[in-house]
Amino acid sequence: MRMESHNNPVTSLSLNQSLEDAVQNRRFNRQALAGLSPADQKKFEAFGRGPERQISHHAIHQAFELQALKQEKAIAAQHKQENISYGELNRKASWLAVQLATMGIGQGNNVGLFLERSIHMLVGLVGILKTGAAYVPQDVRITPESTLIDVMDSADIHIVLTLSHLVEKIPVRDHQRVLAIDSLDFPKSEDQQSWSMTVPRSAASHGDNCFILFTSGTTGKPNGVRVTHGNVCNILLTAPGNLGIKPGYKVSQLLNIASDMAAWEILGCLAHGGTLVIRENDFTEAAKQCDVIIATPSILAKVDADQCQRIKSVAVAGEPCPRSLAENWAGRCRFINSCGPTETTIINTAQHFRPHSMALTIGKPTPNNTVYVLDEHMQPCAMGEVGEIWAGGKGVSAGYINNARLTRERYQPDPFMADGSLMFRTRDLARWNEEGELEHFGRTDDQVKVKGFRVELDAISNVIESAGLCQQAVTMKLNDKELVTFVRPANSSIEKCLKAIEDRLPYYS
Template identity: 55%
Template sequence: MEHRTAPETGALPEIGALSHPLRRLSGPDRGLFRSFGQGPLRPVPHSHIHHAFEEQAARRPLAVAAEHLGETISYGELNRQADRLAALLTERGIGPGDLVGLFLRRSIPMLVGLLAALKAGAAYVPQDVGTAPAAQLAHVRATSRARVVLTESRYLDLMPPDDPGAGGPFEAIAVDAVMVGVVCPEAPPRPASSADDGCYVLFTSGTTGRPNGVTVTHRNVCNLLLTQPGDLGIRPGDRVAQILNIAFDMAAWEILGALSHGATLVIRGRDIAAAVRGCHVVIATPTVLSAIDPDRCPRIRTVAVAGEPCPRPLADRWAGTGAFYNGCGPTETTIVNTMQLHHPAAPRLTIGRPTPNNTVYVLDERRRPCPIGEVGEMWAGGAGVSVGYLDNPELTAERYAPDPFLGAGRLMFRTRDLGRWTPDGELEHLGRTDDQVKIRGFRVELDAVSAILESLPGCARAATVRLDDRTLVSFVSPGGLSPAAARRAVAAALPYYCVPAAVYALDVLPRTSRGKIDKAALSRLAVHLADPAGDRAELHEAAS
């Protein structure tokens, strides 16, 4: 087993070395800045995440690695099939520094392709061909310059055109055909790759309308998945649900978290709840989790949520059945970089503390540390910070900056999340800078309005959008909540300008392909519901 010690990830230096960055803080706050902002320093047992899988395959070759719609594959067979495909990739010239497209859907061949790319020394670039538009597949393939795209036979017709002028030529390989093929090399050479080589590249929504590729390294991934609490206590014999879109970074938590610890990955079909009911560990967005009844999932021992704010009632309900982790962190900081083990009796639901070998700083607009308890923007440092955006140095320079607190050439990432430290050293998430809007000249945090609505009996999820500079509109689910009662609850808790002009009850809120509330769809719906012009005038009158 490989071993790497935590100190190379960096700890916050002693206060004396930080006198300049911390000059505006009081003496007590300087100490708290250091103790609150530094996650525990812990060793990480592997430098590459697939090495942890290979160790499990060597120890338990007959154990079931994954099951999907009645089909299963053992650890030994999954390892053998991944080796065969990795050897084929190596023959095609794929190695460290290369990117391999993984354009398919949840399946056992998806696992074979993912592991094969890693074994060949490459990073995988996942896209769900069932939800990604053709233009997005073409953009991702061209931007990544992937010379090989792994797919299945049934999806070959969905592959982007082989346009030499758009990222160069590429070859599409059907993983399922390789798995049943007779002539195929059995074992690839072990490439000389580094822990700082890419593990995967995920494309996130971009402000230009084009998704941006984020390169996440093996060092980043191992740091979260192979230390507590990011390992979620997963052990051999556990069943871990795989319910999320493979292009979403939390799917890597499901897949690699299970396979690196010897568990069985339960890959869902159409019915999410059916897959979850037989599992011990579930990783989901709050929106996905809100559609599952914990009373029908007696085997679940651990639940982790991230990706969007979690309603307190949802957290309390699931925390009563087992370990419930509320996490936070964008793709650029490797899935999550803070986690809280929540208890129903806790005074507040927070996003917890920095995960091992990571740091979090609450800074003002001039990147100066905020006093403890003051609201600021969260910046992330440490081992989880990814290397930047693929072929986009301008955006990388905008969102990543030298870390003045860790120093030594390390980077910190601007999360655009607003937060503050509680007196006991946990982080309260207070929305996003891009979720702050101006209504009648006042700054309003949309998530704060939604949180009030989600605290009401009968409301599982809520979302608030800005209709125009005078009007907010909220949506709640399911459809039984009284709109008038909802508006009264917001009026009782927040200033008048935060009260939505209308509250629409929907059976289900629209979701993105990654399982989050689709606020863009709700904004379009709000505009539609406000037309014709007379209806919008009525909304303005209600807002007044």
């Protein structure tokens, strides 16, 4: 609710009443708020906690299986000239799960999904989830071999699913095995009875890992974030994260499979019965066919809104969104501007932006999530003061895989809920406005976004320095697409520096 005037008694009374209503049944620890004025305590509680919602499934693939049962012949995905129905995708994924289970894959394991966009990608993803294991996605075409090795070692991956033409790009060792999904001899649907009784009954629940996503680290070695089924179900099975997707809707799949926003596209679509339109080289062609687009602002800016006649919902995240871009799309469809690091599961704040909105913000906490603006001592900032975002609630992931030290640094007990749950330090700067929405003010560290990906500037500098190619390196963001590194001495080999970066870091670095 917007306050038109601080002197308007009716508006002030309405705001106070809405704050009182918002904190009903809240369980905030009042002692942790003692440094705030009584008025700010009410706002801290009202603004900082998203609505409470019940979640319909414990594991995200259960939502897909329900759709496959309800609409077996509906098209689940299309890519190039190929389609796959919900029934066929479910059968192939179930058969693959049987094969993986015979290899010892089950609850608590991690399976590599190292491939490129395809319908086989979906078969592999759902098949892994059906075993109770977590999938670990990488686009093998553009990921350095050293990164793939780091990912496999960190996630203790013994089996990698890929495509036949990419097998040679997987740097496996003696204890690891590669399966090309497109070369497997899937049985015909009429033969299902002969093997369906052996399909593993997944014990995966809300606390089990759904996927492991690797983000950039300051040393150049990626950090694996453990995202649970409960995390994923919380954002994708509630509004606004569900984006209104339903049977008959087409959802674009534009983004790199190693990003959390690709999980939003894929799992969000399949959980609600939509048709996933997997892009080819020209992503604008896929976007033009769809009812729902999920993208980074830089990708969305390349799509001609006038050609998207079906469009009903657009969601952006991953980078700051220009207001002009938001206004262009908000006049045509429902436009969601959102924010949230991988560690808080895709997004944890969202704004439904309208052409007449006073400001473009990153919005309010999503359901069952909390957001706090704290100072350097982890104390609540007064309303309107800029501080650092700490995020709590059901979206907070399970920490970094095999990195207890970093997990302890970034995940802390939530003193405001005081229920044993954790909150995550995002390092984003923000403040609350009068409408209870967050205005973003950049970051406290050297992390930047390039093409929607997180890049640690120190990682690039450290790679060059550790290779002994210069005495000192400093990296800066030049624009939304380019980074620039300064090295000294001046006679350092630029070619060798670039080669070191290409060998150790993802392409967007």
